[in-house]
Amino acid sequence: MTSQFLITLLLLSAYTLTSAAKFGRELKDLKKKKEHLTHFKFYWHEVLGGNNDNAAQIIPSIPKYNTTTSFGGLRVIDTPLTLGPKLSSKLVGRAEGLYAATSQTQIELLMIQTFNFFEGKYNGSAINVLGRNVVLNKTRELSVVGGSGVFRFAKGYVELSTYSFDPKSGSSIVEYNLYVLHY
Numbered sequence: 001m002t003s004q005f006l007i008t009l010l011l012l013s014a015y016t017l018t019s020a021a022k023f024g025r026e027l028k029d030l031k032k033k034k035e036h037l038t039h040f041k042f043y044w045h046e047v048l049g050g051n052n053d054n055a056a057q058i059i060p061s062i063p064k065y066n067t068t069t070s071f072g073g074l075r076v077i078d079t080p081l082t083l084g085p086k087l088s089s090k091l092v093g094r095a096e097g098l099y100a101a102t103s104q105t106q107i108e109l110l111m112i113q114t115f116n117f118f119e120g121k122y123n124g125s126a127i128n129v130l131g132r133n134v135v136l137n138k139t140r141e142l143s144v145v146g147g148s149g150v151f152r153f154a155k156g157y158v159e160l161s162t163y164s165f166d167p168k169s170g171s172s173i174v175e176y177n178l179y180v181l182h183y
């Protein structure tokens, strides 16, 4: 190898290093910030039928599959989140998202939701949640996959348990216990 070739090689690797540093810069201060674990408890209200329907069916279930599981059905939701179990109790946020019936053998939903909070320092921040909801199971669990605002870098989980169900309309009130790690 000639020395000229070696010098070119060195210059090239130095250039690659500095351009990578310009593109991705490590932030040491944020890493030093304290992580918080917060528990939120609220109630999720799904209203089906009537004027206040808040879960719109976008795709109906597919008749050629098991109809009792509603397989293939898809709804888009915008449901109130309240502090107490009554719909008239304090509104702390809204859950926006969608869910699909994804099992051929039981009533089970794949849920994708954002919890958009209105209260105090959480106002304007959101938590993004994804997971499997086996509706008839006593408790179900969804995963926190991220968040925005005060919930940047969020991780955690949500436990769901049905508080009440109206078999006539299909409307339900579900207790949500959210455990979230965030900065």
Ligand SMILES: *[C@@H]1O[C@H](CO)[C@@H](O)[C@H](O)[C@H]1NC(C)=O
Pocket (backbone or CB within 6 Å): 066, 067, 068, 069, 104, 105, 106, 107
């Ligand atoms: C259809 O779904 C129900 C539950 O909703 C289940 O009990 C039944 O076994 C399912 N049938 C088939 C053929 O998978």
Ligand SMILES: *[C@@H]1O[C@H](CO)[C@@H](O)[C@H](O)[C@H]1NC(C)=O
Pocket (backbone or CB within 6 Å): 118, 119, 120, 123, 124
């Ligand atoms: C939340 O913030 C919005 C504006 O971003 C404001 O209009 C609203 O009153 C706030 N809500 C609460 C409960 O502080």
Ligand SMILES: *[C@@H]1O[C@H](CO)[C@@H](O)[C@H](O)[C@H]1NC(C)=O
Pocket (backbone or CB within 6 Å): 134, 137, 138, 139, 140, 141
């Ligand atoms: C069903 O509920 C039990 C506790 O009631 C829980 O341990 C289990 O993980 C749940 N399974 C699913 C699939 O949600």
